[in-house]
Amino acid sequence: MTDATANHTLAYNPHVSVDCVIFGFDGEKLKILLIERTISEEEGYYSDKKLPGSIIYQDEDLDTAAIRVLNELTGLKNIFLHQFRSFGDPKRSSNPRDRNWLEKTTKMKVGRIVTVGYLALIKISRKIIFESENTAARWYDVKSLADMKLAFDHNEIAREALKHIRHQMTLQPYMLFELLPRKFTMTQLRNLYDLVLETKSDVRNFQKKMLLVYGLEQLDEVRKDVPYRAPRLYRFNKRKARAAKLKQGG
Amino acid sequence: MTDATANHTLAYNPHVSVDCVIFGFDGEKLKILLIERTISEEEGYYSDKKLPGSIIYQDEDLDTAAIRVLNELTGLKNIFLHQFRSFGDPKRSSNPRDRNWLEKTTKMKVGRIVTVGYLALIKISRKIIFESENTAARWYDVKSLADMKLAFDHNEIAREALKHIRHQMTLQPYMLFELLPRKFTMTQLRNLYDLVLETKSDVRNFQKKMLLVYGLEQLDEVRKDVPYRAPRLYRFNKRKARAAKLKQGG
DNA sequence: CCAAAAGTGTTATCGATACACCCATGT
DNA sequence: ACATGGGTGTATCGATAACACTTTTGG
Numbered sequence: 001m002t003d004a005t006a007n008h009t010l011a012y013n014p015h016v017s018v019d020c021v022i023f024g025f026d027g028e029k030l031k032i033l034l035i036e037r038t039i040s041e042e043e044g045y046y047s048d049k050k051l052p053g054s055i056i057y058q059d060e061d062l063d064t065a066a067i068r069v070l071n072e073l074t075g076l077k078n079i080f081l082h083q084f085r086s087f088g089d090p091k092r093s094s095n096p097r098d099r100n101w102l103e104k105t106t107k108m109k110v111g112r113i114v115t116v117g118y119l120a121l122i123k124i125s126r127k128i129i130f131e132s133e134n135t136a137a138r139w140y141d142v143k144s145l146a147d148m149k150l151a152f153d154h155n156e157i158a159r160e161a162l163k164h165i166r167h168q169m170t171l172q173p174y175m176l177f178e179l180l181p182r183k184f185t186m187t188q189l190r191n192l193y194d195l196v197l198e199t200k201s202d203v204r205n206f207q208k209k210m211l212l213v214y215g216l217e218q219l220d221e222v223r224k225d226v227p228y229r230a231p232r233l234y235r236f237n238k239r240k241a242r243a244a245k246l247k248q249g250g
Numbered sequence: 251m252t253d254a255t256a257n258h259t260l261a262y263n264p265h266v267s268v269d270c271v272i273f274g275f276d277g278e279k280l281k282i283l284l285i286e287r288t289i290s291e292e293e294g295y296y297s298d299k300k301l302p303g304s305i306i307y308q309d310e311d312l313d314t315a316a317i318r319v320l321n322e323l324t325g326l327k328n329i330f331l332h333q334f335r336s337f338g339d340p341k342r343s344s345n346p347r348d349r350n351w352l353e354k355t356t357k358m359k360v361g362r363i364v365t366v367g368y369l370a371l372i373k374i375s376r377k378i379i380f381e382s383e384n385t386a387a388r389w390y391d392v393k394s395l396a397d398m399k400l401a402f403d404h405n406e407i408a409r410e411a412l413k414h415i416r417h418q419m420t421l422q423p424y425m426l427f428e429l430l431p432r433k434f435t436m437t438q439l440r441n442l443y444d445l446v447l448e449t450k451s452d453v454r455n456f457q458k459k460m461l462l463v464y465g466l467e468q469l470d471e472v473r474k475d476v477p478y479r480a481p482r483l484y485r486f487n488k489r490k491a492r493a494a495k496l497k498q499g500g
Numbered sequence: 501c502c503a504a505a506a507g508t509g510t511t512a513t514c515g516a517t518a519c520a521c522c523c524a525t526g527t
Numbered sequence: 528a529c530a531t532g533g534g535t536g537t538a539t540c541g542a543t544a545a546c547a548c549t550t551t552t553g554g
Contacts, residue, residue: 012308013263016338016364058262062338062364086336086366088266088312114266114312114364116336167421187506204508205544228504229551437533454535455517478531479524 014088014112018066019053019154020081021117021161024124024139025179027188030195031124031139032158035073037151039101046097050151051158052137053115055106066118073137074128080121080178084164085157088114092153101151115152119161119168121178169196173214177236185223185231186210215240264338264362268315269303269404270323270331271367271411274374274389275429277438280445281374281389282408285323287401289351296347300401301408302387303365305356316368323387324378330371330428334414335407338364342403351401365402369411369418371428392445419446423464427486435473435481436460465490 022033034049052073056065062083070079093102093113102110122128130137140148145158168175176192190206193199210216217237222230272283284299302323306315312333320329343349343363352360372378380387390398395408418425426442440456443449460466467487472480 014266014306016264016266056264056338056364058362059340061340062336083335085333086312088306088366090309090311112308114306114366116338116364170420171417185506202544202546203506204546207507208509209543226505227553229506229553231506435533452517452519453533454519457534458536459516476532477526479526479533481533 012111014114015055015110017053017055017113017115018062018069019051019087019115019117019157020066020069020120021051021158022070022120022122023142023161023165023179024122025188025192025195026124026139028191030142030192032142032145033073033122033137034140034150036136036138037101039097039104048097048151049140049148049154051154052135055113062116066116066120070120073130073135074122076122076128080175082119082164082168084117084119085160086114086116087153087157089153095152098152113152115157117157117161119164121165121175123179123181125181165196166198174236174238174241180236183219183221183233183235186234187231189216189234210234215243262361264364265305265360267303267305267363267365268312268319269301269337269365269367269407270316270319270370271301271334271408272320272370272372273392273411273415273429274372275438275442275445276374276389278441280392280442282392282395283323283372283387284390284400286386286388287351289347289354298347298401299390299398299404301404302385305363312366316366316370320370323380323385324372326372326378330425332369332414332418334367334369335410336364336366337403337407339403345402348402363402365407367407367411369414371415371425373429373431375431415446416448424486424491430486433469433471433483433485436484437481439466439484460484 024031024033033052035052036047037050038045038047052069054065054069054072056062057068060068063081066081066083067077067079070081071077090112092115093099093110099110124139142162145155149155150158165175176189176196179192180188186207189210190201190203193206194201211218215237217235217240219233219235221233223233224230274281274283283302285302286297287300288295288297302319304315304319306312307318310318313331316331316333317327317329320331321327340362342365343352343360349360374389392408392412395405399405400408415425426439426446429442430438436457439460440451440453443456444451461468465487467485467490469483469485471483473483474480
């Protein structure tokens with residue numbers, strides 16, 4: 001917005017969108033939610049995957065737009081949601097396939113799009129109804145992302161989201177509980193933790209730390225549907241966590 | 251970019267800008283670089299301050315735009331620069347004063363602006379020529395931000411940048427050296443560190459840690475221009491830092 | 501009884517913290 | 528001589544890391 005430079009550009013406005021990288025955890029693998037996009041046209045029919053997203057509405061804040069996308073897709077409210085980075089490469093929507101799809105779905109000529117990336121964490125366990133019309137949403141193993149070609153620069157966006165979740169973990173580790181069911185086993189929590197941080201935690205040390213520092217509540221229940229010794233269930237308790245944190249001065 | 255929702259909005263495109271929160275350090279205080287904006291009009295004359303920024307050019311990446319803004323303002327290249335968050339409140343440019351200024355400087359009707367915030371760290375010590383035409387750029391103590399009313403939502407952007415620098419510190423502490431002159435005293439480094447993290451480090455422990463972990467090089471020079479015992483100078487050495495990090499397995 | 505995963509404590513090491521006195525310099 | 532900040536080492540505490548065997552359950 002310096003005076004001298006603004007004039008060059010004002011004839012041209014990019015569109016602004018939000019794209020949501022939605023993670024889930026099934027007890028074993030870290031998952032990402034992608035929607036199928038299918039295009040039929042003269043040159044044939046193809047189908048690939050993309051991140052859920054939307055161009056922002058006229059009077060909508062960025063956060064509001066992301067919340068809307070999530071709600072339209074999952075029907076859920078109060079989802080853990082965090083803006084992590086924006087992407088504005090002028091060529092990010094220049095792939096013919098992407099241009100084509102944009103024209104069909106928006107019924108307009110869409111030029112450049114600057115998109116704001118959001119990270120969302122949801123409990124995969126709740127039976128989510130993916131409500132959005134003519135979109136098929138499915139969970140994919142995060143590990144398989146490397147072998148998929150997503151629309152636009154969505155591969156990069158997803159990679160950055162993974163980096164972000166890893167960084168954020170060190171600042172607000174409680175975000176992991178957004179991915180777990182209300183009652184979970186210690187092994188599930190450890191699996192998740194190690195998946196995100198790419199570590200291998202020691203079973204005993206992990207247990208100790210979680211109980212002390214994160215104030216997990218040990219329940220009198222066990223998980224019953226496993227073909228081996230039934231593991232104990234735990235619950236995350238915000239109050240206890242705060243208390244534990246205070247004791248150690250954090 | 252879900253099909254069902256895009257149509258509502260496509261008549262309306264926001265502008266996209268970058269705004270740079272540029273920090274410096276004078277050896278004692280953490281500073282922020284602001285530019286003066288003056289408007290004279292029928293209703294009188296007023297002057298206030300804003301972050302340096304620019305609407306992005308047609309074929310310009312976000313990072314490129316931020317680099318351009320910095321270069322136009324300071325003449326410097328290779329500045330530490332980091333995107334930290336985007337701001338898209340539809341009302342962020344609705345203040346009459348801001349609207350007025352936008353119209354005058356862009357000679358156009360500018361509607362909504364979504365801006366991408368960048369954090370930049372520069373060595374205040376270099377005599378920087380602030381080159382940008384008709385802008386007066388000056389360093390302000392970060393502490394005085396609370397008492398200033400900046401243009402647009404620039405107060406919020408600056409606050410978020412400060413939060414960000416604090417967080418990033420824990421991940422990549424080397425960024426502090428971007429703010430210091432090549433040769434600096436331990437006290438300067440400690441002052442800076444404590445300013446950013448809002449801590450009060452113990453002198454001895456701090457010294458120990460810096461030498462061990464961050465691989466500072468002790469020089470055979472001292473700072474000469476002080477009216478008390480001349481303090482030793484140190485230099486940050488990337489190679490040494492890497493070695494030190496490896497020894498402790500990070 | 502076998503396979504598979506759950507559960508459980510102690511010791512050693514490392515990093516973080518707390519703490520006080522003498523030194524060099526300019527005025 | 529004095530005022531101002533510079534420079535230095537040790538002891539304690541707490542957190543993290545390493546490590547192996549027994550228990551439960553279903554098949």
